[in-house]
Amino acid sequence: MKDDGTTTLTPAQVKGVDLAEADTEDARTLHRIVIVGHVDHGKSTLIGRMLYDTNSLPPGKVEELEAVSARRGMAIEWSFVLDAFQAERDQAVTIDTTQIWFNTALRDYVIIDAPGHREFLKNMVSGAASADAAVVVVDAAEGVREQSRRHAYLLHLLGIRQVAVVVNKMDLVGYDAARFAEVSQEITDYLTSIGATPMVIVPISARDGDNIATRSARTPWYDGPTVLSALDGFHGSPDVGAQPLRLPIQDVYKFDARRILAGRMESGLLSVGDTLMFSPSNKTARVRSIEAWPADRQPQSAAAGEAVGITLDEQIFVERGEIASHVANPPKLSTLFHARLFWLGHKPLTVGSRYKLKLLTQEAEVTVQSIERIVDTQTLEHAAGETVERNAVAEVTLRSRQVLALDDYGDLPKTGRFVLVEDYDTVGGGVISMEGLPDQRRAVEVKSTNVISVEHRLTADTRAARNGHQGGVLWFTGLSGAGKSTLAMEVEQRLFAKGYQVYVLDGDNVRRGLNANLGFSPEDRTENIRRVGEAAALFADSGVICITAFISPYRVDRDRARASAPGRFHEVYIQADVQTCEQRDPKGLYKKARAGEIAQFTGVSAPYEPPEAPDLVVDTSGENVAESVECIIRYVEKVFTLEKGQEPL
Amino acid sequence: MDRLDALEAQSVHILREAYARIEPLAMLWSLGKDSNVMIWLARKAFFGHVPFPVMHVDTGRKFKEMYEFRDRYAVEWQLDFKREVCPPLEEMDASLPPAARSAARKTEGLRQAIAKHQFKAVIAGIRRDEQATRAKERVFSPRGETGAWDFRDQPPEFWDQYKTDFPPGTHIRIHPLLHWTELDIWLYTRREGIPIVPLYLSKDGKRYRSLGDEDITFPVESDASSIDEIIFELETTKTSERAGRAMDHEREDAFEHLRATGYL
Ligand SMILES: Nc1nc2c(ncn2[C@@H]2O[C@H](COP(=O)(O)OP(=O)(O)OP(=O)(O)O)[C@@H](O)[C@H]2O)c(=O)[nH]1
Numbered sequence: 001m002k003d004d005g006t007t008t009l010t011p012a013q014v015k016g017v018d019l020a021e022a023d024t025e026d027a028r029t030l031h032r033i034v035i036v037g038h039v040d041h042g043k044s045t046l047i048g049r050m051l052y053d054t055n056s057l058p059p060g061k062v063e064e065l066e067a068v069s070a071r072r073g074m075a076i077e078w079s080f081v082l083d084a085f086q087a088e089r090d091q092a093v094t095i096d097t098t099q100i101w102f103n104t105a106l107r108d109y110v111i112i113d114a115p116g117h118r119e120f121l122k123n124m125v126s127g128a129a130s131a132d133a134a135v136v137v138v139d140a141a142e143g144v145r146e147q148s149r150r151h152a153y154l155l156h157l158l159g160i161r162q163v164a165v166v167v168n169k170m171d172l173v174g175y176d177a178a179r180f181a182e183v184s185q186e187i188t189d190y191l192t193s194i195g196a197t198p199m200v201i202v203p204i205s206a207r208d209g210d211n212i213a214t215r216s217a218r219t220p221w222y223d224g225p226t227v228l229s230a231l232d233g234f235h236g237s238p239d240v241g242a243q244p245l246r247l248p249i250q251d252v253y254k255f256d257a258r259r260i261l262a263g264r265m266e267s268g269l270l271s272v273g274d275t276l277m278f279s280p281s282n283k284t285a286r287v288r289s290i291e292a293w294p295a296d297r298q299p300q301s302a303a304a305g306e307a308v309g310i311t312l313d314e315q316i317f318v319e320r321g322e323i324a325s326h327v328a329n330p331p332k333l334s335t336l337f338h339a340r341l342f343w344l345g346h347k348p349l350t351v352g353s354r355y356k357l358k359l360l361t362q363e364a365e366v367t368v369q370s371i372e373r374i375v376d377t378q379t380l381e382h383a384a385g386e387t388v389e390r391n392a393v394a395e396v397t398l399r400s401r402q403v404l405a406l407d408d409y410g411d412l413p414k415t416g417r418f419v420l421v422e423d424y425d426t427v428g429g430g431v432i433s434m435e436g437l438p439d440q441r442r443a444v445e446v447k448s449t450n451v452i453s454v455e456h457r458l459t460a461d462t463r464a465a466r467n468g469h470q471g472g473v474l475w476f477t478g479l480s481g482a483g484k485s486t487l488a489m490e491v492e493q494r495l496f497a498k499g500y501q502v503y504v505l506d507g508d509n510v511r512r513g514l515n516a517n518l519g520f521s522p523e524d525r526t527e528n529i530r531r532v533g534e535a536a537a538l539f540a541d542s543g544v545i546c547i548t549a550f551i552s553p554y555r556v557d558r559d560r561a562r563a564s565a566p567g568r569f570h571e572v573y574i575q576a577d578v579q580t581c582e583q584r585d586p587k588g589l590y591k592k593a594r595a596g597e598i599a600q601f602t603g604v605s606a607p608y609e610p611p612e613a614p615d616l617v618v619d620t621s622g623e624n625v626a627e628s629v630e631c632i633i634r635y636v637e638k639v640f641t642l643e644k645g646q647e648p649l
Numbered sequence: 650m651d652r653l654d655a656l657e658a659q660s661v662h663i664l665r666e667a668y669a670r671i672e673p674l675a676m677l678w679s680l681g682k683d684s685n686v687m688i689w690l691a692r693k694a695f696f697g698h699v700p701f702p703v704m705h706v707d708t709g710r711k712f713k714e715m716y717e718f719r720d721r722y723a724v725e726w727q728l729d730f731k732r733e734v735c736p737p738l739e740e741m742d743a744s745l746p747p748a749a750r751s752a753a754r755k756t757e758g759l760r761q762a763i764a765k766h767q768f769k770a771v772i773a774g775i776r777r778d779e780q781a782t783r784a785k786e787r788v789f790s791p792r793g794e795t796g797a798w799d800f801r802d803q804p805p806e807f808w809d810q811y812k813t814d815f816p817p818g819t820h821i822r823i824h825p826l827l828h829w830t831e832l833d834i835w836l837y838t839r840r841e842g843i844p845i846v847p848l849y850l851s852k853d854g855k856r857y858r859s860l861g862d863e864d865i866t867f868p869v870e871s872d873a874s875s876i877d878e879i880i881f882e883l884e885t886t887k888t889s890e891r892a893g894r895a896m897d898h899e900r901e902d903a904f905e906h907l908r909a910t911g912y913l
Pocket residue numbers: 037038039040041042043044045046077079092093094095114115116117168169170171172204205206207208
């Protein structure tokens with residue numbers, strides 16, 4: 001080992017190494033390395049030459065390469081080992097990614113060649129996404145170019161953290177140490193600015209084989225590793241077994257008496273007897289068996305990476321798309337998430353567009369709620385924008401109709417990434433961030449089991465008859481400053497005067513008692529709304545008209561409240577645009593939010609999802625308080641009246 | 650997880666994806682070592698069952714040993730076996746070199762068989778390490794109405810999300826062995842005890858590394874008369890597996906041309 005932690009071995013050492021002494025843990029496991037960089041910087045040539053220098057080409061291959069190169073008036077083109085299509089050879093450009101096997105004395109490798117032309121970025125991604133490590137090739141004469149940066153950025157986005165750099169075509173710059181230093185600096189600066197560090201930087205000539213398998217006499221000033229020893233210096237892939245269990249259900253089989261749930265373990269460990277939780281349905285059951293064929297093998301446990309089949313002790317209904325986990329550490333549930341994505345579609349991504357999302361085996365329709373910023377992979381500057389063009393990277397917020405089970409990419413990469421499909425094509429991929437967004441799980445979880453509800457002796461009709469009106473929930477939703485509390489208190493007073501049983505649940509009041517243990521984290525906000533919804537439903541049951549005045553920005557939260565009071569939930573959208581609310585700013589909150597003192601403030605730094613089909617809309621920017629109150633009262637008088645057959649007592 | 654386990658798991662995942670997303674579907678059985686491994690993997694994936702037809706597109710020119718093998722294991726493995734025949738050679742373009750003309754016959758036979766059964770996809774046991782244009786394949790690889798492969802514009806495929814949405818008329822080739830090498834196939838065959846056609850084993854100093862039609866496949870010099878010896882041989886040789894396939898030697902772009910028009 002050298003001081004910088006890299007292993008440098010001369011080929012003689014490499015060949016002479018006794019396998020028993022080699023890193024036995026890594027030995028013979030397959031390392032996947034992708035070679036990336038700007039078009040024509042010599043990626044394919046490097047791989048072809050690497051195979052030649054390690055004596056890995058089949059007999060006759062060199063002669064064949066000479067012949068097909070000569071046919072095109074070229075000296076031997078090592079890139080033709082990879083560039084097999086006629087179109088690739090004729091135009092001297094790699095079109096599609098390819099994979100080739102080779103091994104050093106220490107390890108087995110799959111080397112993935114990626115095209116450098118921007119037109120083929122989709123193919124570069126297809127190749128790079130499965131790599132454990134990458135080599136960025138930079139032309140010594142040209143220096144860092146557009147795709148050098150874009151590729152480096154994408155590697156980072158794809159989660160490939162181990163990166164080596166080769167400065168190629170040193171022959172074109174006379175093996176000049178100063179030029180090498182210059183280019184090294186240039187690429188290091190860029191990598192550093194995206195949070196990556198090159199493990200090594202090697203000066204090479206791919207065409208002539210300098211510093212690929214053997215140290216070159218033409219770079220006496222360089223004492224670092226060759227390309228081969230740089231590869232041997234990469235670590236294996238991280239251990240995903242230690243992570244929480246994620247088993248996405250791929251299918252349910254009933255070929256025989258067994259009902260087998262099949263899927264691949266994306267992370268974690270699973271044992272017979274474990275209690276599994278399925279998300280998003282939130283069902284639980286115990287693992288009765290892990291099935292295998294031939295049947296003489298009856299595994300008691302399974303680990304990350306294995307394709308398994310399990311049976312459960314209970315016949316719960318589970319289908320493709322659910323993710324099984326342990327109860328203590330399930331994925332998050334959400335209909336809303338942030339993502340950093342790369343866009344490969346010919347049509348740009350736009351706000352409001354719908355796509356099919358595929359996250360492991362889950363599929364859902366998602367809408368682009370907002371584009372937060374577009375990242376310029378060249379300058380790393382961020383800009384606002386309405387559309388994301390092909391090959392661009394952006395941060396966006398996506399919303400799905402149905403609840404999705406997912407993880408933050410930072411926590412669990414496999415369950416924290418997705419692709420988007422438009423028409424029939426994969427048009428982008430992204431990694432998820434749930435920063436500032438609630439995990440909606442707490443809101444759907446039922447912790448107490450074996451609870452059987454007790455029948456009341458009084459019916460809703462009896463209560464309505466006594467009160468002279470129906471009970472129900474008037475759920476006010478809208479931005480801070482839209483007028484929810486003002487209107488709620490006015491309406492309460494007016495209805496009371498008219499003889500109605502009415503009561504307002506207002507944010508600050510509830511937070512002093514029922515919800516005193518909740519803060520303002522996304523989860524706590526969701527729980528706050530859940531409790532209000534449940535409490536309001538109880539009021540409604542008791543015959544009262546319960547008015548709630550909460551921003552309640554998320555549709556799912558309101559939908560859940562509606563589900564708690566089926567048939568008697570009335571969503572009232574107290575509508576006012578952000579500008580109006582900000583001018584009113586009764587509590588000075590907008591000012592604080594703009595100053596960055598309040599994070600995740602609805603309308604400023606957090607989204608508000610307006611109701612899709614509100615029962616009533618009250619436009620407070622257009623009308624005065626009296627008019628709005630009048631409008632609500634008229635609504636109550638219309639819909640809360642006794643039904644036919646309900647006579648007042 | 651050891652290397653063979655990892656390869657197996659990946660293939661099982663692909664087969665289950667295919668079965669879950671595409672219907673109707675068939676597996677192509679060439680009777681060779683790769684497709685035998687593939688059937689074995691299907692039995693692993695579906696717990697002893699192969700839940701789709703297994704189809705042999707027969708040129709009628711296979712070795713006797715191959716037909717015996719097929720007839721025995723189609724029954725023993727309880728396959729939903731289908732045999733389809735290729736059209737006669739005389740119907741193929743006579744200007745093609747012999748091996749290419751013979752391949753064109755297979756391509757046409759496959760096209761007709763797919764059309765007859767209306768399969769939306771076929772599962773085929775090709776591998777990246779066999780040939781440089783196969784190395785550029787996708788796991789789920791769309792084909793046009795005529796079976797043509799548009800290799801200049803393949804769909805993106807990453808994070809194990811395969812192309813499972815396609816316009817009517819598109820056809821999919823599914824390649825669950827793409828990531829295996831020839832050596833992997835033999836190591837796995839040995840570990841699992843998968844039966845093979847005996848022609849792979851050396852007789853009189855020669856054996857077949859790859860089994861095609863009797864008239865256009867040639868044995869290689871080899872003394873490897875057991876799977877152990879084949880594995881040892883592969884660990885020490887660099888000769889290409891398809892060296893014994895005549896058509897690969899007819900022209901530089903022979904194989905690319907074949908594949909572009911629908912050959913496996
Ligand atoms: N002088 C010199 N030329 C080189 C060297 N390496 C590659 N080349 C030439 O650079 C050209 C491009 O090489 P490729 O290997 O095809 O480049 P690539 O990065 O794979 O290109 P794409 O895959 O199309 O992005 C070819 O003409 C090579 O012969 C080198 O070390 N020195």
